[in-house]
């Protein structure tokens with residue numbers, strides 16, 4: 001039973017919004033952490049029951065910190081996924097509301113800044129970018145430092161929470177700006193309530209390593225899924241961090257774990273000399 005849920009804080013980050021959307025009216029305690037790894041460590045240590053972490057943004061791609069920490073350091077399971085819309089706004093301290101065009105720094109999470117690059121390039125070409133641990137952390141900082149001439153990129157809830165003035169709405173460069181968030185848990189299955197009003201998609205995520213120096217290995221991996229008609233919605237490589245050219249692959253299968261097809265594909269991959277690890281089999285909700 002999930003009672004305590006950790007997220008990248010402070011209050012009013014996008015990850016906090018994802019927690020609120022996913023757990024709706026369920027009475028879960030929502031606990032902020034200053035980094036994604038510290039939040040994942042807290043699940044592994046038993047201080048909290050689950051963590052909600054960003055895994056991929058439609059404009060910026062994977063959140064490498066989350067994927068790498070999950071694979072290399074903290075082996076938790078993905079037990080749920082939400083895809084949430086991301087609307088970035090430019091905000092300032094209310095005392096700067098009339099002179100916001102004169103800001104000399106832009107402060108936010110690196111992903112949020114990256115999602116607004118074209119806007120920043122055209123509207124503030126000479127303004128320095130500074131990275132915060134989260135959009136919420138940037139908003140909190142500026143609320144406590146009214147003397148600084150900073151613009152922050154964050155969401156509407158952060159403007160409310162930290163009493164900031166939104167001076168330019170929807171500054172993300174492309175309309176379709178959504179982020180995927182995973183719910184991480186120490187066991188394969190968590191008793192998660194279904195999300196009212198949404199139809200989930202079933203998914204399974206695997207981590208695969210290839211045998212070394214075997215030509216056509218990736219092709220063979222893909223064939224193990226293809227001839228079983230297992231639909232893949234994502235394949236991504238990340239460095240193993242053991243040497244240039246060594247990668248692991250994250251593969252999303254559009255189906256929950258069954259008793260025949262996915263275990264058959266895994267057995268075939270293992271017979272080829274691949275390493276295969278189940279990262280999770282879960283329901284994914286697109287919140288639109």
Ligand SMILES: O=C(O)C(=O)C[C@]1(C(=O)O)C=C[C@@H](O)C=C1
Nearest residue numbers: 013014015054109111134135179
């Ligand atoms: O800084 C936040 O508000 C976060 O929740 C982190 C994060 C990310 O890591 O991508 C989450 C969603 C948005 O894409 C921007 C930032």
